[in-house]
Amino acid sequence: MKNDTPSHERFIELMLFLFACVSIISVIGITFFIFEEGLPLFVHVNFFEFLLSSDWSPTADNPSFGILAFIIGSIFVTTISLIIAVPIGIATGVFMSEYANPKWSSIVRKGIELLAGIPSVIYGLFGFFFIAPIIRTLTSSDTGLGVLTASIILGIMVLPTIINTTEVSLRAVPRELKEGSLALGATYWQTIIRTLIPAARSGIIAGIVLGIGRSIGETMAVLMVAGNSPIMPKGLLSNTRTLTMNIVTDLKYAEVGSLHETSLFTTGIVLFIFILFINLLVHYFMKKSLERTQGK
Amino acid sequence: MVENNKLSAKRVDLFYGDFQALHDVSLNMEKNKVTALIGPSGCGKSTFIRCLNRMNDVIEGVTIHGDILYDGKNIRTDFDVIELRKQIGMVFQKPNPFPMTVFENVAYGPKIHGIKDKTRLDEIVETSLRDAALWDEVKDRLHKPALGISGGQQQRLCIARVLAVNPEVVLMDEPTSALDPISTSRIEDLIDVLKRDYTIVIVTHNMQQAGRISDKTAFFYQGVIVEDGPTEKIFFNPENPQTEAYITGKFG
Numbered sequence: 001m002k003n004d005t006p007s008h009e010r011f012i013e014l015m016l017f018l019f020a021c022v023s024i025i026s027v028i029g030i031t032f033f034i035f036e037e038g039l040p041l042f043v044h045v046n047f048f049e050f051l052l053s054s055d056w057s058p059t060a061d062n063p064s065f066g067i068l069a070f071i072i073g074s075i076f077v078t079t080i081s082l083i084i085a086v087p088i089g090i091a092t093g094v095f096m097s098e099y100a101n102p103k104w105s106s107i108v109r110k111g112i113e114l115l116a117g118i119p120s121v122i123y124g125l126f127g128f129f130f131i132a133p134i135i136r137t138l139t140s141s142d143t144g145l146g147v148l149t150a151s152i153i154l155g156i157m158v159l160p161t162i163i164n165t166t167e168v169s170l171r172a173v174p175r176e177l178k179e180g181s182l183a184l185g186a187t188y189w190q191t192i193i194r195t196l197i198p199a200a201r202s203g204i205i206a207g208i209v210l211g212i213g214r215s216i217g218e219t220m221a222v223l224m225v226a227g228n229s230p231i232m233p234k235g236l237l238s239n240t241r242t243l244t245m246n247i248v249t250d251l252k253y254a255e256v257g258s259l260h261e262t263s264l265f266t267t268g269i270v271l272f273i274f275i276l277f278i279n280l281l282v283h284y285f286m287k288k289s290l291e292r293t294q295g296k
Numbered sequence: 297m298v299e300n301n302k303l304s305a306k307r308v309d310l311f312y313g314d315f316q317a318l319h320d321v322s323l324n325m326e327k328n329k330v331t332a333l334i335g336p337s338g339c340g341k342s343t344f345i346r347c348l349n350r351m352n353d354v355i356e357g358v359t360i361h362g363d364i365l366y367d368g369k370n371i372r373t374d375f376d377v378i379e380l381r382k383q384i385g386m387v388f389q390k391p392n393p394f395p396m397t398v399f400e401n402v403a404y405g406p407k408i409h410g411i412k413d414k415t416r417l418d419e420i421v422e423t424s425l426r427d428a429a430l431w432d433e434v435k436d437r438l439h440k441p442a443l444g445i446s447g448g449q450q451q452r453l454c455i456a457r458v459l460a461v462n463p464e465v466v467l468m469d470e471p472t473s474a475l476d477p478i479s480t481s482r483i484e485d486l487i488d489v490l491k492r493d494y495t496i497v498i499v500t501h502n503m504q505q506a507g508r509i510s511d512k513t514a515f516f517y518q519g520v521i522v523e524d525g526p527t528e529k530i531f532f533n534p535e536n537p538q539t540e541a542y543i544t545g546k547f548g
Contacts, residue, residue, distance in 0.1 A: 174392070176388055176390055176392035177392055177394060177395075178354075179351060179354065179386075179388065179392070180388060180392040180393075180394065180454070180457075181394070181404070182351070182354060182381065183349060183351060183381055183385065183386040183388075183458075184381065184382075184385070184404060184405040184408065184457065184458070184461055185378045185379070185380075185381040185382035185405065185408070185409065185461060186378075186404075186405075186408045187378060187408075190408050194404070194408065195394055195404075198394075198395065198396065199394070199395050
């Protein structure tokens with residue numbers, strides 16, 4: 001921004017700056033909005049009761065707003081989805097970066113890109129009409145809906161994220177490290193397990209945390225397959241409701257301006273804090289990964 | 297003489313796809329001697345040294361003709377590549393310690409080859425670091441990240457890592473090109489000591505270095521060994537005019 005910059009250049013710079021502000025303003029706006037709408041709940045409802053009670057009866061004569069069941073539901077479904085997705089995702093990433101020839105890895109990559117682009121409602125349909133019947137046949141579940149089905153669907157949904165970050169982080173490991181290990185007489189597999197994956201660790205973890213964020217924030221697909229009972233999930237086949245599902249479901253019948261409606265924004269705050277925390281983690285691991293591959 | 301050859305290459309041709317990088321290369325590398333491979337960039341010396349422990353296997357599209365014998369046995373047909381690389385270690389151009397602790401770097405080789413006993417590993421790590429003249433500098437930071445020590449120390453760590461596997465031959469591909477003069481001279485001193493127990497083959501860009509440390513020298517040019525023989529002869533009485541031109545700095 002020297003003084004001799006022509007004025008039309010300065011104008012362009014200013015315009016670009018203003019456009020760049022749109023996303024920042026949006027984030028600040030959304031944050032302010034959900035906190036402004038959600039926080040007043042605590043005037044009427046005890047903060048700890050809201051977080052630690054699993055009694056959700058917002059329309060009862062003596063209403064109760066406890067979202068613990070949904071917090072647990074979100075964590076439960078997310079955890080199981082990662083247990084499914086992490087091994088498959090890392091294995092696929094390793095395959096693509098270390099084993100697949102260019103032709104194969106390009107085929108797999110196209111498949112993964114498609115997978116990432118499928119709208120979540122389609123995942124929901126797939127879960128409802130394909131996974132749920134299988135679960136119903138294989139288990140004692142009556143509907144086939146619930147934690148397990150939701151987790152499988154979410155697991156598939158976060159696969160692309162985990163695969164991509166694993167592949168990218170592995171490819172970023174300097175060739176010298178791989179050769180150093182092979183030259184010591186390590187097998188290719190030993191080299192992958194003991195050198196490449198540890199060297200790419202931070203990047204892979206960043207991908208997993210990104211996947212957690214995606215899983216915990218997903219709404220439509222889980223809404224269609226998780227069963228949606230506002231109860232504490234008791235097991236893999238139990239119906240469950242997540243934080244996101246709670247907002248969508250109850251928004252349909254919460255009276256405008258009611259405490260019930262406010263409580264949905266408060267649920268949003270909890271979700272927001274989860275996501276914020278996850279983003280900080282991703283940031284941290286990305287930074288660490290960069291430092292590692294640059295040998296600092 | 298023949299039985300003194302630890303490694304010998306017989307009429308080796310190497311192709312990267314269609315490009316021929318080595319032409320009919322034959323060279324004997326004697327036991328407990330330092331053999332230096334010199335020549336201008338792209339002359340094939342690094343390609344050749346990577347043939348000796350089959351590191352070129354990793355690269356796609358490489359085909360090799362001709363034989364390389366290690367202790368009289370063919371490295372391709374008589375050895376499992378893992379076993380071969382255990383016996384023929386390699387130090388690279390850029391120090392490449394693994395992103396783990398100093399201790400774990402040295403213990404890496406023994407561990408993958410099945411040594412689990414903690415005291416045995418401690419022993420190996422200490423001996424290897426002493427042999428690489430690094431022990432005194434790192435003994436208090438064995439469990440600190442290896443990337444935290446200096447470049448010269450990292451390269452000696454990489455040498456220690458190779459020694460920990462107990463090889464017979466140590467290949468060095470321009471091991472000092474990324475180092476400052478003081479670190480370089482420490483590594484040269486080390487090579488002089490190591491040759492008592494190991495056979496060493498070293499690629500170097502640095503003519504003076506080849507003169508200082510090697511017993512035998514082979515001059516590579518455009519994928520061919522132009523001349524090889526005792527280092528003194530190559531340096532002071534070369535037969536081939538190209539060798540002389542390179543040694544005296546007329547090209548390269």
